[in-house]
Amino acid sequence: MDKVIDIHDISFSYNGCLALDKVSLSLAPGIYGLLGPNGAGKTTLMKVLLGFLSPPAGTGNILGHDIRTESREIRRAVGYMPEVECLLPLLDGVGTVAYLGELSGMTRQEAMKRAHEVLFYVGLEEARYREAKSYSTGMKQRLKMAQALVHDPKLLFLDEPTTGMDPQGRQEILELIRDIAVKKTMSIVFSTHILSDLEQTCEQVVIIDKGRIRTLADIHDMRARNYDTYELKLKGEAEEFFSRLADVGVHRHPIERGVTRIGVPPDFVPADLFRLARDHGLQVRHFRNCKTTLEELFITLIEDNHGHQE
Ligand SMILES: Nc1ncnc2c1ncn2[C@@H]1O[C@H](COP(=O)(O)OP(=O)(O)OP(=O)(O)O)[C@@H](O)[C@H]1O
Ligand SMILES: [Mg+2]
Incomplete structure (x- = not known):
C-alpha cells in the first residue's frame, strides 16, 4: 500500500465553529509528528x-478504507490512544486492555493473551492486576498506549502521549515510539506541542494551525537547509538593503533590542551580505550565526503561512 492516510478537503465544524478547514493530507507509511498549538x-x-x-x-x-463507509474496518486496523482517560470501572490493567481488544474485534482468548504481552511491552507487567483507577498519571498513559496496541494495528494514532509524564516516563514512551519506528511494524501519527518529542522520534512533521495543515516537512532537512539564522546589527538606513536581501530569499524577523535576525537560504554566502551592505553605505556592527531552535522554526512557519494565506 502506498498511502496510509489519504484525505482531501476535509472540513469539520462544532456548532458552526470551524475546527478543520479543507484539510488534505497524503502520508506514506512512516512515523509522523502532528504539531500544533x-x-x-x-x-x-x-x-x-x-x-x-x-x-x-x-x-x-x-x-x-473509505472514512465515510468503512469506519468498522478502519477501527480494526487502527489503534488510538486518546487524549482523555479511558478507564473502565472496577477493571484491572489486564481486564481493561483485554476488553478494549475485544471491542476491536478480537476473540476473548486472543485479547487476554495479547493484553499480557502489550502490558509487558509498555512496562506495566507488575501492576497489571491492580485496579486501573489506582494507577498514577504516567501508568494511565502507558495503559492507554497498551490498549492502542492490543490488536496489533497497522496504523497508530497517539494523541499527546507524553502529557503529564515525568521526564523519565516521557523518555520511556518516546523509546517505545522509537522502537516501533525501528521495527517498522506500524505507522504512527502522534500529536504533541512538545517539540523535542518530535526531534527524538520522527523525521517528518505535519504542522497544523487554526484547522489548516500548514506544512508537511522533514525536520532535519528543514533545519539544516532552509532556516539557518544570523543576527545582524547595522548602522545606517537599511530598508533598501533588506529589500535586496529579500530578493535573494533572505527572511527578516522583527528587530529585537537593535538586533535583526535573518533566516537565510541554503546557498547564502555571508561575504555577499557584507558587499551589499557596503554598496548601500551601511556599517555592519554585529554579525553572528545562531542556531535556530525547533521552537523558533515552528513559530516562523506558522507566521509565514499566516502571512501567505490570510
Ligand atoms: N466538543 C467540542 N465542542 C465545541 N468545540 C470544540 C469541541 N472540541 C473541540 N472544539 C474546538 O475545535 C477546535 C479544535 O480543537 P481540538 O481539540 O481539535 O484542538 P487540539 O489541536 O487537539 O488542541 P489541544 O492541543 O488543546 O488538545 C478548537 O477551537 C476547540 O475549541
Ligand atoms: Mg487535542
Missing part, C-alpha cells in the same frame, strides 16, 4: 480519521 485541530483531525466524527465535506481513505 492548543485548539489547532489535532484531536478533531484524529477523530475524523477514525470515523468518530463525520465531516460534512471532503473525502478520504485510511489504509485503503
Whole structure:
C-alpha cells in the first residue's frame, strides 16, 4: 500500500465553529509528528480519521478504507490512544486492555493473551492486576498506549502521549515510539506541542494551525537547509538593503533590542551580505550565526503561512 492516510478537503465544524478547514493530507507509511498549538485541530483531525466524527465535506481513505463507509474496518486496523482517560470501572490493567481488544474485534482468548504481552511491552507487567483507577498519571498513559496496541494495528494514532509524564516516563514512551519506528511494524501519527518529542522520534512533521495543515516537512532537512539564522546589527538606513536581501530569499524577523535576525537560504554566502551592505553605505556592527531552535522554526512557519494565506 502506498498511502496510509489519504484525505482531501476535509472540513469539520462544532456548532458552526470551524475546527478543520479543507484539510488534505497524503502520508506514506512512516512515523509522523502532528504539531500544533492548543485548539489547532489535532484531536478533531484524529477523530475524523477514525470515523468518530463525520465531516460534512471532503473525502478520504485510511489504509485503503473509505472514512465515510468503512469506519468498522478502519477501527480494526487502527489503534488510538486518546487524549482523555479511558478507564473502565472496577477493571484491572489486564481486564481493561483485554476488553478494549475485544471491542476491536478480537476473540476473548486472543485479547487476554495479547493484553499480557502489550502490558509487558509498555512496562506495566507488575501492576497489571491492580485496579486501573489506582494507577498514577504516567501508568494511565502507558495503559492507554497498551490498549492502542492490543490488536496489533497497522496504523497508530497517539494523541499527546507524553502529557503529564515525568521526564523519565516521557523518555520511556518516546523509546517505545522509537522502537516501533525501528521495527517498522506500524505507522504512527502522534500529536504533541512538545517539540523535542518530535526531534527524538520522527523525521517528518505535519504542522497544523487554526484547522489548516500548514506544512508537511522533514525536520532535519528543514533545519539544516532552509532556516539557518544570523543576527545582524547595522548602522545606517537599511530598508533598501533588506529589500535586496529579500530578493535573494533572505527572511527578516522583527528587530529585537537593535538586533535583526535573518533566516537565510541554503546557498547564502555571508561575504555577499557584507558587499551589499557596503554598496548601500551601511556599517555592519554585529554579525553572528545562531542556531535556530525547533521552537523558533515552528513559530516562523506558522507566521509565514499566516502571512501567505490570510
Ligand atoms: N466538543 C467540542 N465542542 C465545541 N468545540 C470544540 C469541541 N472540541 C473541540 N472544539 C474546538 O475545535 C477546535 C479544535 O480543537 P481540538 O481539540 O481539535 O484542538 P487540539 O489541536 O487537539 O488542541 P489541544 O492541543 O488543546 O488538545 C478548537 O477551537 C476547540 O475549541
Ligand atoms: Mg487535542
